[in-house]
Amino acid sequence: MRGKGWKVGWVVCAVLGGMGTASRARAQGEGVPLSLEEVLGSTREHHPRMEAAQRDVAAAEAELLAARGGFDPLVRARGLAIPFGYYQHERIEATVEQPTPLWGLRLSAGYRLGQGDFPVYYGQYETLSAGEVHAGLALPLWRDGAIDKRRAVLAQARLRQRIAAFELAGERLGLQRQAAYQYWDWVAAGRQLTIATSQYELALARRAQLAHRVTAGDIPQIEHTENERVLLGRDADRIAARRALERATLKLSLFLRDARGEPQVVSTARLPSGFPVPAALMEEGMERWLEQALRRRPELRGLDLRREVLEVDVALARNLAAPAVDLGLRVARDVGVGPANLRPTEVQGSLVLDIPLFAREARGQRRAAEAKQAAVAARARYAREEIITEVRDALSALRASHERVGLAHGAAEVARQLARAEYTRFEHGDTSLLVVNQREQAAVEAEIGEVRALVDYQRALVDLLAATVALEPSSEAPRDNGPRGP
Structure with a gap:
């Protein structure tokens, strides 16, 4: 043995x-x-x-x-009508937003229609007769770039x-x-x-x-x-x-x-x-x-x-303490008939800065x-x-x-x-x-x-x-x- x-x-x-x-x-x-x-x-x-x-x-x-549902596209729609009053008008807005895992990039596209009488201070709501189509993106340059809540959860x-x-x-x-x-x-x-x-x-x-x-x-x-x-x-x-x-x-x-x-x-x-x-x-x-x-x-x-x-x-907490520097780009074009000032293609750029002073939460x-x-x-x-x-x-x-x-x-x-x-x-x-x-x-x-x-x-x-x-x-x-x- x-x-x-x-x-x-x-x-x-x-x-x-x-x-x-x-x-x-x-x-x-x-x-x-x-x-x-x-x-x-x-x-x-x-x-x-x-x-x-x-x-x-x-x-x-x-x-x-x-x-993974955090990256599902989101559809937002809104309608508004004022049939009685000094400024009678109607507005319809619909937007599709798509978050992506690519450096926190967010894409959007949409349509809006604004018809009727608008006060001067609401002139941005007016569109040509067939409405406005627009597309845009938002890119975080610092906070939410390498990581954000959606990507962390995923x-x-x-x-x-x-x-x-x-x-x-x-x-x-x-x-x-x-x-x-x-x-x-x-x-x-x-x-x-x-x-x-x-x-x-x-x-x-x-x-x-x-x-x-x-x-x-x-x-x-x-x-x-x-x-x-x-x-x-x-x-x-x-x-x-x-x-x-x-x-x-x-x-x-x-x-x-x-x-x-x-x-x-x-x-x-x-x-x-x-x-x-x-x-x-x-x-x-x-x-x-x-x-x-x-x-x-x-x-x-x-x-x-x-x-x-x-x-x-840990990475998400570091991200929360960083300043937010967000770059935005939006392109919009009206179609149809209406005022001449609404016909040109509009390109908008934006830069948003958000700095946490104490960052105690982070x-x-x-x-x-x-x-x-x-x-x-x-x-x-x-x-x-x-x-x-x-x-x-x-x-x-x-x-x-x-x-x-x-x-x-x-x-x-x-x-x-x-x-x-x-x-x-x-x-x-x-x-x-x-x-x-x-x-x-x-x-x-x-x-x-x-x-x-x-x-x-x-x-x-x-x-x-x-x-x-x-x-x-x-x-x-x-x-x-x-x-x-x-």
Whole structure:
């Protein structure tokens, strides 16, 4: 069982090598042993917590759609009529405005019609008979140039959508780890029930043999009574092991679900025959596992994105403190008949200056965003340290549990040999059934110790794969493609 060292590269294949077996197992019926991948696949596809996390992703996508609405064109229309009074006139105005993500540029186009009598001070409302068409643009030269509220909201919505995708991946990874734990606990409970049942059946088979030998005067009555005592105790152990298996099966059903998402209580007929035999390992690959964990862990990527969200807040606060220098250009032309002074094409240029004197709001928002940014950076630093420790601990646990499996297997073999040898001595009258039962109890404890060592080994393997995101199929890893257009 002990190799010269340990080879970590094989472990991914050990757990993930059965990809795709879930559908085949379902098709083949109840007699097929339940595989770990079937449980993991069911958890990924049908667990309610996955559905809840997917709803969060859908909500983030809806928020992104709402943020893109900031760049929707806006139509404004207005009509005014004064049929009674000294200056009787009518006015109609309609304008389409289109904000763009290009340095805050805003475009506009529209039409207006003004007919009737206008006072001198409202002469700008008058148009030729067919009205006026106009187009214009507004370009911020300083504030709202590099960033503005619309673009900030859109950028943050994109980032939050990616954060939600990584949170979904983190939820999926955590659920798969729990599912794997429950699966191996279920396998262990099945194995312990097998051990308890075999010991009970052994004592039951001896009952008739011992009764015959007592009748023949070969052994004293106390030996038969001793077997009855052991038989009762082993029956109680068998019932306890059966109850432990039922509990493990029910817990497993929370992760093993049908297409409708309902828990499946799996039959004991689908219990595997035992645990896979651990392969030899070699002492290498620590840096590779650490690099993979730090590159793929979703919580680290999520924290990086949260820091980017706050960077947008900092940039927006800086923008709010800057002076507004807006350049405007408008071209208008009247069509139809009417006064000659309305016929020429009109070109207007404008420059608007707006300077915040104290900018306390902007400074406060910037300081708050920078403080939150520092807090996220501290959490990211600690999360990185936790992940490094988690990977190292998982590798250490895998190494130790591998050694324990070898020792436990050897101890179980020796205990079984001693139990068989002691019973042979009993048959020759060289010992008592009490000593035989003690030897057999020691063998049972050694076998259960081996089962526990195997469970610890599989848990350590799951921990390593979860810590390095090797439980996560590559096709389901969140894609981080960066920002796209509005």
